[in-house]
Amino acid sequence: MMPSRRDILTLIASLSVSPAMAEDTLALRQSRTLPRVATRVVALEFLIAETLAMLDRPPIGMSDPKYYPGWIGLELDRLAGVTDVGTRQQPSLEAIARLKPDLIIGLAYRHAPLFDVLESLAPTVLLEFGVGQTGTQLDAVLELIGMIGAYVGRDPEAAKIRAEVERSIAEDAARLAQAGRSGRRLVVLQELGGLDTYWVFTANSMSAGLAQRLGLDFWPKDRGRDGVRVLTSQELLALDDVDIALVSYSGPQVDLAAKTKSAAWAHVPALAQGRVTLIERNIWNFGGPASARHLATRLTDMVLAAP
Amino acid sequence: MSEIARWTSTRQRPSRPFYPLVLAALVVIAAVVLLRLADPLSTLMRATGAKEAESASFLLWQLSLPRLLAALLAGGAFALAGTVFQAATRNPLASPDLLGVTAGAQAGMLVGLAVPALRPLAGPPLLFAFGLGAAALALVAAGGWRAAPLRLLLAGGACSLLFSSLVTMTLALFEQNIAGVALWSQGALYQPGAQGLKTATLWLIPPIAVLPFLLRPLEALALGDDAARSIGVAVPFTRLLAALAAAALTAAAVAIAGPIGFIGLLAPNLVRALGLYDLKTVAPLAALTGAALLLAADGAVAGTGLSTGLSTTVATALVGTPLLLALVARGRMPAPTSRGDVATGGRTAPFLVVALACALALIALCAFGLAWGEAWLSPARLVDAVSGRDPIAALILDIRAPRIAIAALTGAMLAASGVVLQSVIRNALAGPEIIGVTQGAALVTLTGSLLWPLLGRPGAFGLALSGGLATLGVILAINYRQRFEALRVALTGLALGGLFAALTYTLIVETSAQPARALIWLVGGTYGRSWADALALLPWFVATLPALALLARPLDLLALGDDAAAGLGLPIALIRGLALLLATILASTAVAIVGPIGFVSLLTPHLARLLGFHRHGARLPIAMLLGALLTVTADIVGRAALAPTEIPAGALTALIGAPYFLWLMIRRPATRDDHR
Incomplete structure (x- = not known):
């Protein structure tokens, strides 16, 4: 049943990605002339702001800064006081213009129709996560550090940060190996607010990339669009002998017991085995390198604490 | 006796045998149930070990079976609600969807999720309150129970647009929190689970218990209020009870299955199309038919595995729209003749004075729009x-000015399109957004931009035009034999528009895991448009102006009626064809630039007429100026009100336009023309 949907998606994806775009290319479109070293950058997506903050070159303006602490919540000190430029989908062009930026960085899937308008305000780069047929969003995020580092003249620091993130993940992998927990099966679910309705992160997601480096066995093996797809009820009931990270949809006031009250959960073997862990509300899976490092540690701690 | 009274009357027609329909419905239900249960049943049989058996039986009893029950119950409830609404209003088109009840209930669902204080009431009670409120608003605006069908349809359509634009705007503004709500609003069936199904089903019991006592007095109402009164029927009480019961049925059904109220229009009309009119027969048969339809649609969804995108709502529209269109085309939908004017007459003001005032207002508004925003640009800074x-x-000016120019251009073009369509089809409902031209153009443009992301502006214009023209062609072909009768054209367009909108939504959901990103596109707007867009649009506007001027006089003559116009030597067919082509070009090219902005072309022709302008030479320019005023207002307010957050202009035109339109209807009770 499922292949038919994937076929359609693959068809659309293959048609909508132009051949000029190689697998490893991150910039879909960029202005012909970019500043040698950008100092006033506007970030139109959380992961870009996060990466800039890690490079110690925080943006002067970013989209939805009021939601950032609740959804990413990392590198907060360096992002304090950044100007709000509206939503991620429809950033306020006037707010951007007033900031007099020398570089605007956005995402192709959101901002491609805006490229000409953005470029009229400042040199613009739109990033595209072409993770190809084998890559994961983690690979793309690691590439992103060097790329954004180059824009803001921080190449050596970018290399250092990338190495540091990879080392941190490797340390987590070592902790798992030491405890004899390598090879355990991992599933990451995103709660959607409806009853027994979840996204499951797929083989091209950041979580899948982390699992690979952590030495864990990630499920499922298929590749959903944007790294997620809907989990069916049958799949939920069949979750047995796996460690499940359930990413919360609500605030910390609702605990795991309340989340899994439904009749269906009573039949999920992994819950009875005590192997379901509630992770606080976040979108680290769609975040940058700091998110990747943090998520790796959270997943590792979870697998180590599981019975 | 009018045609409306005839369709509910029992005494004139002998009841035909209904066994074939019952048999067909039962066969469909049995087949779907067997197909759907085959898998979990065989899993249960093959289960080895206690744990596996327990899990398999859970799958059967708690997941598979409740979903089937949910489809049957919701389908039946929607159909019953439609039957009751139709009998109480003596209007074959009154249904939960068209009266705005479904959209109202959907807004109630959103409020229940968004306002923590109302959590205890979330679910059927809140849906019931909002649904009933929407029905009351539509009925009051239409002028009460005895409103002409077209008028009621218009009021309900406005209500529906109002509530759904509220929902869409909320979803678009709170992108982060909506994945779950978006899934629901597409009618992913069986949402509350087995326990929630039980709760919602309890809410079905009171209205169903009342039904047996309601059917007899409702049947008597078909003979007219006086006749009903003479045999002892308490008319106001009967109607109030009927409205309460139908709203409760809709609320429970929406709580179970999401907004699939289309069934309420379709099922009773299907039954009546078979020649069955006795309400005591129609009600149970409609319920059975509705249940079978929804079950089949849901089965199709489950069967294809397209569970995220091609949801039950879309499948229902896919199955139901052709059926409805077939009924319309074969003339099986009883439809009284009416042009459905919202407001006629009014004071006649001198054209030049009004035109000048509108033009000055537009210039002042544009100047204000250039100055007002996140930063105030004083004249000196300008x-x-x-x-x-x-x-x-200069940068800020370069952001504001093209948006305002595009808003003014598209507003004028949409208004002109509305005037021409309404005149040619002689139908007060014939705005391009009501007859589906807007949605058709939008669907084709979106499909094209997904297939070819680097599609340029000429390509977008071409796609929008072909989508709009194709939609218009289908509508005209279906209604050719009925001589483009107003109500039928409106119904065809509503059905097609609904289908296209659902397909567009499906396309968006299927191509991205996060539909919120594209939701904004669905309501249309001027955000991010540049001078290049304005310049691309300008030739279309300029080229259509002389055509509009040339057509004004022939359109006046057409209004006299075909025979009179032909007598004056007018090539009627040619004029009609050219006018339709022009209206479609105007609407489609506007959609290519700003997306499906609604309500401008529906509202402004009526406003122009309300100001006393009936001849096209005056009505067209006034309506175009008003359209520009409305759209520019929506653009400026949407940009500045919540800055730096944008409100899509398309949502604002509906939010400004719909209440005003309803108020207009309330203030101007139906003219004799409506009841003709």
Whole structure:
């Protein structure tokens, strides 16, 4: 049943990605002339702001800064006081213009129709996560550090940060190996607010990339669009002998017991085995390198604490 | 006796045998149930070990079976609600969807999720309150129970647009929190689970218990209020009870299955199309038919595995729209003749005075729009911007000015399209957004931009035009034999528009895991448009102006009726064809630039007429100026009100336009023309 949907998606994806775009290319479109070293950058997506903050070159303006602490919540000190430029989908062009930026960085899937308008305000780069047929969003995020580092003249620091993130993940992998927990099966679910309705992160997601480096066995093996797809009820009931990270949809006031009250959960073997862990509300899976490092540690701690 | 009274009357027609329909419905239900249960049943049989058996039986009893029950119950409830609404209003088109009840209930669902204080009431009670409120609003605006069908349809359509634009705007503004809600609003069936199904089903019991006592007095109402009164029927009480019961049925059904109220229009009309009119027969048969339809649609969804995108709502529209269109085309939908004017007459003001006032207002509004925003640009700064002394102000001006220009152009074009369509089809409902031309153009444009992301503006224009023209062609072909009768054209367009909108939504959901990103596109707007867009649109506007001027006089003559116009030597067919082509070009090219902005072309022709302008030479320019005013207002408010957050202009035109339209209807009770 499922292949038919994937076929359609693959068809659309293959048609909508132009051949000029190689697998490893991150910039879909960029202005012909970019500043040698950008100092006033506007970030139109959380992961870009996060990466800039890690490079110690925080943006002067970013989209939805009021939601950032609740959804990413990392590198907060360096992002304090950044100007709000509206939503991620429809950033306020006037707010951007007033900031007099020398570089605007956005995402192709959101901002491609805006490229000409953005470029009229400042040199613009739109990033595209072409993770190809084998890559994961983690690979793309690691590439992103060097790329954004180059824009803001921080190449050596970018290399250092990338190495540091990879080392941190490797340390987590070592902790798992030491405890004899390598090879355990991992599933990451995103709660959607409806009853027994979840996204499951797929083989091209950041979580899948982390699992690979952590030495864990990630499920499922298929590749959903944007790294997620809907989990069916049958799949939920069949979750047995796996460690499940359930990413919360609500605030910390609702605990795991309340989340899994439904009749269906009573039949999920992994819950009875005590192997379901509630992770606080976040979108680290769609975040940058700091998110990747943090998520790796959270997943590792979870697998180590599981019975 | 009017045609409306005839369709509910029992005494004139002998009841035909209904066994074939019952048999067909039962076969469909049995087949789907067997197909759907085959898998979990065989899993249960093959289960080895206690744990596996327990899990398999859970799958069967708690997941598979409740979903089937949910489809049957919701389908039946929607159909019953439609039957009751139709009998109480003596209107074959009154149904939960068209009266705005479904959209109202959907807004109630959203409020229940968004306002923590209302959590205890979330679910059926809140849906019931909002649904009933929407029905009351539509009925009051239409002028009460005895409103002409077209008028009621118009009021309900406005209500529906109002509530759904509220829902869409909320979803678009709170992108982060909506994945779950978006899934629901597409009618992913069986949402509350087995326990929630039980709760919602309890809410079905009171209205169903009342039904047996309601059917007899409702049947008597078909003979007319006086006749009903003479045999002892308490008319106001009967109607109030009927409205309460139908709203409760809809609320429970929406709580179970999401907004699939289309069934309520379709099922009773299908039954009546078979020649069955006795309400005591129609009600149970409609319920059975509705249950079978929804079950089949849901089965199709489950069967294809397209569970995220091709949801039950879309499948229902896919199955139901052709059925409905077939009924319309074969003339099986009883439809009284009416042009459904919202407001006629009014004071006649001198054209030049009004035109000048509108033009001045537009200029003032545009100037204000250039100055007002996140940053106030004083006249001195505007001068500096133009002369290049203030580069920041120049950038901001370059953002605001093209948007305002595009808003004014598209507003005028949509208004002109509305005037021409309404005149040619002689139908007060014939705005391009009501007859589906807008949605058709939008669907084709979106499909094209997904297939070819680097599609340029000429390509977008071409796609929008072909989508709009194709939609118009289908509508005309279906209604050719009925001579483009107003109500039928409106119904065809509503059905097609609903289908296209659902397909567009499906396309968006299927191509991205996060539909919120594209939701904004669905309501249309001027955000991010540049001078290049304005310049691309301008030739279309300029080229259509002389055509509009040339057509004004022939359109006046057409209004006299075909025979009179032909007598004056008018080539009627040619004029009609040219006018339709022109209206479609105007609407489609506007959609290519700003997306499906609604309500402008529906509202402004009526406003122009309300100001006393009936001849096209005056009505067209006034309506175009009003359209520009409305759209520019929506653009400015949407940009500045919540800055730096944008409100899509398309949502604002509906939010400004719909209440005003309803108020207009309330203030101007139906004219004799409506009851003709």
